Amino acid sequence: MTITPDHPAAPTQDEGVPPRTAVALREAMDRLLAGRPQRIDGRLVKDDLWKEAGVSRAAMNRAHRVMADWNTRVTECGGMTPGEARKNDELTQLRAKLAERTRECALLNHRLDAAGPAIAALHHDNTLLRQEFDQTGILVTLDTRRTQPP
Numbered sequence: 001m002t003i004t005p006d007h008p009a010a011p012t013q014d015e016g017v018p019p020r021t022a023v024a025l026r027e028a029m030d031r032l033l034a035g036r037p038q039r040i041d042g043r044l045v046k047d048d049l050w051k052e053a054g055v056s057r058a059a060m061n062r063a064h065r066v067m068a069d070w071n072t073r074v075t076e077c078g079g080m081t082p083g084e085a086r087k088n089d090e091l092t093q094l095r096a097k098l099a100e101r102t103r104e105c106a107l108l109n110h111r112l113d114a115a116g117p118a119i120a121a122l123h124h125d126n127t128l129l130r131q132e133f134d135q136t137g138i139l140v141t142l143d144t145r146r147t148q149p150p
Helices: 019-034 046-053 057-062 064-076 082-136 142-147
Strands: none
């Protein structure tokens, strides 16, 4: 949005600064809030506002209406530019995925811990059965039966 001195929303001298300064501040505010700064890194802080507008900090501080609008608009957007908001949303989603994967890993580790003793007990039973069959009868290993064609 470009505001010119003859525009109905143009600032007046009662702004505390010349109209040209107020226009520069408002245009800088619009660029910063849209995430398209031209002169600075784009954080939503007053220090970046006056630098983006190309005015002095003192001039920015005298622009009471602009600063009131700045405070309102920064509060409305949570103090984040659109890019920061996207990154924040992505980070939130990634943290949720990480938490889910961590829960899955914990569950699988519990299952693995429970399977160890069961496997050991089955191996022990299998060894005892093999010894028993070895003494009393014929033991056919599965490996030889698997390799023979039907």
